[in-house]
Amino acid sequence: MSEHNPSDRKRIGWIVILLLAVLTGLEFWLSFSVRPVLPYLVLTAIAKAGLILYYFMHVNQLWKPGKETDDHNEGN
Amino acid sequence: MTTTKVTELRYTRLSINRLGMWLFIISEATIFAALLWARFWLEGQGRVAELNQTIGLVITAILLISSLTAYLAEASIAENNHAGMLRYTLATLVLGVIFLAGVGIEWSEAFEFFPPERGFGRIFFVMTGMHAFHVFTGLILLAFLYLAGRRGAYSADNYWGAEAVVKYWHFVDVVWIFFYPALYLLS
Numbered sequence: 001m002s003e004h005n006p007s008d009r010k011r012i013g014w015i016v017i018l019l020l021a022v023l024t025g026l027e028f029w030l031s032f033s034v035r036p037v038l039p040y041l042v043l044t045a046i047a048k049a050g051l052i053l054y055y056f057m058h059v060n061q062l063w064k065p066g067k068e069t070d071d072h073n074e075g076n
Numbered sequence: 077m078t079t080t081k082v083t084e085l086r087y088t089r090l091s092i093n094r095l096g097m098w099l100f101i102i103s104e105a106t107i108f109a110a111l112l113w114a115r116f117w118l119e120g121q122g123r124v125a126e127l128n129q130t131i132g133l134v135i136t137a138i139l140l141i142s143s144l145t146a147y148l149a150e151a152s153i154a155e156n157n158h159a160g161m162l163r164y165t166l167a168t169l170v171l172g173v174i175f176l177a178g179v180g181i182e183w184s185e186a187f188e189f190f191p192p193e194r195g196f197g198r199i200f201f202v203m204t205g206m207h208a209f210h211v212f213t214g215l216i217l218l219a220f221l222y223l224a225g226r227r228g229a230y231s232a233d234n235y236w237g238a239e240a241v242v243k244y245w246h247f248v249d250v251v252w253i254f255f256y257p258a259l260y261l262l263s
Contacts, residue, residue, distance in 0.1 A: 009151040017144040024140065028133060031261035038121055041257040048253045056147045057246045061094055 016055045023048050097240050101247045108251045112258055115199045121262045124196045126189035128182055132260040135178035142171035143249040150242045156232040165222045172215045179208050203255055214248050217241045
C-alpha cells in the first residue's frame, strides 16, 4: 500500500465508496425500472467488484512486486 | 551483497504471502460461484415478492461502508497511525455485527414467507447463511487484529497481518456485491 501518500489514500477511499454508493443506487433503481435487468446487474456488480479489487484489495500488487509497492515487511 | 540479498528475500516473502492469500480467496470464491450458479439453476431469475428490499439495501450499504473503514484501518497502519488503525478496525467490527443482525432480521421474516425446505427459500438460506458464516469468521479475525493492534503488534514496516485480514474482509464484501442483486434485485 505504498503507491500513494496518506492523504491520497484517504481521498481514494472516499471516492471509491462514493462510486460504490452510486452504483448500488443505480442497480436498485434498474431492478425496478428495466426489463430484462440481469445484464445491467451483471455490469454494475462487475464494476463494483472491480473497484474493490483494485483500490481496496490492491490486486495489482500481484504483478508489480518490488520496493516501489512493497514498503513493509512480510508479516510475522 | 549480503544486505541486498536479505532485502530481496524479505520482499519476496511478502509477495509470496500475498499470492498465498489470493489463492485462498480464489478457492473460497469457487464456493460462492457454485452457490450463485445454483441460484439460477434452481430458481431461474425469479425472486419472491416478500423479500424485504429495505433491509437488503440497508445491510448492503453497511457492508460497503465497512469496506471503507477496513481500507482506512490498513491505510492508517501503513502510516504508523496506531490509533487510527484501532479506531477503523473497531468501526469495521461494529458494522459487521450490525450486518449480521440485519441478516438475522431478514431470516426471521424469510422463515415465515419462504422457509428453507423448498423453493426460493432453499437457495436463499444457503447463500446468505454461507456468506454470513464468512462474515462471522471475518469478525473473529478483526477482533484478533484489534487485540493484536492494541499490543502494538503492527507498524508501518510490518503490517502483513492487518493487510491479510482486511483483504479477507473486502473479499466478503465482494461476494455480497454479487449475492445481493442475485437474491434481491432480479425479477
